[in-house]
Amino acid sequence: MVKVREVKTKKDIRDFVNFSLKLYKNNEYFVPPIYMDELAIFTDKNAYLSTCDQAFFLAEKDGKTVGRIQVIVQKAHNDLTGEKRVRFSRFDAIDDKEVSRALFTAVEDYAKRNGFDIVCGPLGYSDLEREGLLIEGFSELSTYEEQYNYSYYQALIEDMGYEKEVDWLEYKLTLPDEKNPKIERVAEHALKRANLHRADFSKLSVSQIVDKYKDGIFHCIDECYKHLYGTVPFDEKSKKQILDSFKLVLNKKLLEVILDENENVVAFALALPSLSKALQKSGGKITLGALIRLLKAIKNPDIIDLALIGVLPEYQNKGINAVALCALYKMLGEDGIKHCETNLNLESNWQVQAQWKYFNAVNHKRRRSFIKKL
Numbered sequence: 001m002v003k004v005r006e007v008k009t010k011k012d013i014r015d016f017v018n019f020s021l022k023l024y025k026n027n028e029y030f031v032p033p034i035y036m037d038e039l040a041i042f043t044d045k046n047a048y049l050s051t052c053d054q055a056f057f058l059a060e061k062d063g064k065t066v067g068r069i070q071v072i073v074q075k076a077h078n079d080l081t082g083e084k085r086v087r088f089s090r091f092d093a094i095d096d097k098e099v100s101r102a103l104f105t106a107v108e109d110y111a112k113r114n115g116f117d118i119v120c121g122p123l124g125y126s127d128l129e130r131e132g133l134l135i136e137g138f139s140e141l142s143t144y145e146e147q148y149n150y151s152y153y154q155a156l157i158e159d160m161g162y163e164k165e166v167d168w169l170e171y172k173l174t175l176p177d178e179k180n181p182k183i184e185r186v187a188e189h190a191l192k193r194a195n196l197h198r199a200d201f202s203k204l205s206v207s208q209i210v211d212k213y214k215d216g217i218f219h220c221i222d223e224c225y226k227h228l229y230g231t232v233p234f235d236e237k238s239k240k241q242i243l244d245s246f247k248l249v250l251n252k253k254l255l256e257v258i259l260d261e262n263e264n265v266v267a268f269a270l271a272l273p274s275l276s277k278a279l280q281k282s283g284g285k286i287t288l289g290a291l292i293r294l295l296k297a298i299k300n301p302d303i304i305d306l307a308l309i310g311v312l313p314e315y316q317n318k319g320i321n322a323v324a325l326c327a328l329y330k331m332l333g334e335d336g337i338k339h340c341e342t343n344l345n346l347e348s349n350w351q352v353q354a355q356w357k358y359f360n361a362v363n364h365k366r367r368r369s370f371i372k373k374l
Helices: 010-023 035-040 075-081 097-113 153-159 181-193 206-225 236-249 276-280 288-299 320-332 350-358
Strands: 002-006 052-061 064-074 085-093 118-121 133-136 163-174 255-259 265-273 303-311 339-341 360-373
Touching (some): 002 097, 010 052, 010 064, 052 075, 052 097, 064 075, 064 097, 075 085, 097 153, 133 153, 163 320, 163 350, 181 320, 206 236, 206 255, 206 265, 206 303, 236 265, 236 288, 255 320, 265 320, 276 288, 320 339
Parallel strands (some): 085 118
Antiparallel strands (some): 002 052, 052 064, 064 085, 118 360, 133 360, 163 339, 163 360, 255 265, 265 303
């Protein structure tokens, strides 16, 4: 018999965080999140608690923890859409329908008790959290930014009556044998015509770059992504949490910022050094060995993860995307870089996917967000 309990105690929290690490122990494709970051979501250090409610559940069978799931009420998103949704996240379980049914029943009971009528996911607190269930690409190394899962998860979720809401595609990019010569010409012409220029990072440290351009980049993100699935605007607390999580892994060679004549950010392209292999051995814990591997990966990455590309709406369809493509050409041309992982592209976002024709591109992963109306 499966028993489900809500996470309340410190031991429950440890069981919740440790379960996925045990389930995927020695799995060569799974990449753990940073352990301390996962513990922090249960505390007031979690900046999203100003806009979200949450609950966590553990499933137990024969005296052993066999599954987990998180419920998130993203109140800011519900306010924007007028919907009454809850999200499920951090779902992990053994291949047992009795277990998954018990966990999703706990989620749905929570939703009904609190007046919600839709459950969707996997989705995190924001668009910059891990999201989507992997449904293709199980023999590919996960990126640090996204979650790996076993292939049986899809059947467990669909068994509870959940259906596809959206899919995301992920691509592996390498430089083409010959670059399209028009791209650079279009980029330079677009910059000149709109009186724009590239930010000069040569005399700035990473911290100085972050301090100088963070507000403009977040404004660009909010404006570019606000109509996409599951997105919410970032408040000051969530911005700080995101920056604290990522600024230590930034490499200024993997960032391009485009400015107008008043030094306002109008576009940017950001890639991150792949942290996947550096974190695997330590289970996401920042041990001395993990820290050495992380510093090496940050300074001399062999794989890069494309985090975000953004162009303010008023500058879109004016050739500025060519500037981002040139930046990505340059990033892939850095010594030792083997390829770039695009992370998530909504399957309906053909405008973004059309850009990958200028690279050697392989669609190697697909993720899905599910929905169920209660």
